[in-house]
Amino acid sequence: MNINELKYFIKVAEAKSLSKAANELFISYQGLSKSLKNLEIELGCPLFEKNRFAAKLTEYGEELYRSAKLIVGEWENLQLSLGQIQRRKNKLFHIGIAMGVDIPFPDFHRRLDQFLTNHGDVIMIDAWDSYCEEKLESGELDIAVTFGPVDEQHFDSTRLLQGSLAAIVDDHHPLAERDTLSIADLQGQKIITVNRYFRNYDILMQACLAQGFKPDIVLNTVNLTATLIACQDKNTIGISNNLSYFKKTVVGYRIIPVAGPNTTCQINLLIHSKQRKNKEILRLKQELMRCLFVDSESLAKELR
Template sequence: MDIRHLTYFIEVSRFESFTRAADYLYVTQPTISKMIKNLEEELGVELFDRSRKKLVLTDAGRAIYAKAETIVKASENLKTELDDLIGLQRGHIRIGLPPILDAERVIRILGEFHDLHPHITFELIENGTKRIEEDILKENLDVGIAVLPTEEEEFHTFSFIQEELGVVVPLSHPLANRKRIDLQELEHENFITFNKDFALYERIHDACRQAGFQPKTVSESSQWDFIGKMITSGLGISILPYSVAALLKEEVRVIKVRNPVLDWNVALIWRKNHYLSYATKEWLRFTQERLIENTSD
């Protein structure tokens, strides 16, 4: 039994005629008669009393008719919902964003996408890269923005930001007039860093250990503006991307790091070999396209 069997049965019942139902459904009368006969044989009952001039439903036919209407209607509703999803008339996308990121570019692209697909809704969740990766794997997020490297076997990536990190100090700091600094020279400084949920935490700590010292961390935060305030209050220094340091309204100085040069690479990430909704796939396609255009401008 399939939906066609039930659809043909409903129309024959409605028109009380095989011929008129066949005309309505644009099939031949023998075709619809055969479909009804197959349905009766499968169910083991007669659906119509054929002894009269017009077709009349049997008791079994009347019982099945009510159920058939419900099933066919549900099938039609399901098809409409699928058509809406495929046509991007519905959908919800959950996106993980690191609070360290200047999200203006991403928000602008979201706005452009919303103009094209106003029925797609978004949920933006701020977290560090590690948490974003975990939430994608746990299916709490559909896509995220993260600092590379990430687990290559788990995630597709699309890199769109590559830039250096700089040492951020208050103007009153003895190093404030330096243009460049070796990382080893910061051995005795107090560090203010992002917390352990952020990829930059490990990036900075690993680089310091390679330079021969363990950074002395006096404070951790998940918010770049708090870090800026702590720097200007004299609590310590930090190492931040130049784009993030430029957002600090406080008076600070950014100094280029060498030996080693520190950088970061930011990318869209989404899970490999995993289902993505039509809305998410279209948002990824659109966003990558717009990011490429912005880079080439």
């Protein structure tokens, strides 16, 4: 038994669905099912009732759930404490920046260079959304800027911008004349989007599944050029969000918001919820806000 198996078990118990938990954990359904089976074999008892439509805890599962929550909570506290000790020794802070969050903010990289010049005790890490959140939970990152929504039970989140999913289509695509699209419009279309480590993938999957279909994703890429080439097929749509495509025009293509329930995208500044009283991290968070995201309010008005 390892701590990840307990985390997976807790997620399935709370989601009451293996497929939903697998999507939220960014792992395969088969991998999650195997992890739970290994846990049941090791403990020698069934943790979930056999049911095709829902993951319902057995009496054994209920008992494990109560204990697992305590064990995982203590483990996370220990990781945070050890990380703080290590950073105090090294006198370093670690900030994660998810790919793409810089796009809406003017002079982001110049401002970032200035911030790092003024803060020699900060190490900046470029990564993807799920990595940043995972490392915040483990205490390896102190602050992160990611796409959301995020789990606000685990993270103290400051929303910088909010938008929606957006489609990029060739000018000759049948949907190119539309001002907005709905999730239902994506059914039957070939979809190009990022991979499962990025928040946009999760938002797209959940929104489509809520409408009763699974999107036909034919290519996972973060490369705009690859997306544009693939979108020359008149049945293909690129999906990102209107924050990543903010103020961007691409000759020969249209960028169209995808409106409706479950399509909201955000850019958030995060710290772990257990760091809310850490004065050093709160100070650094405020300085990061002032330096990099001073324009967030005016940018938000332009998106409305």
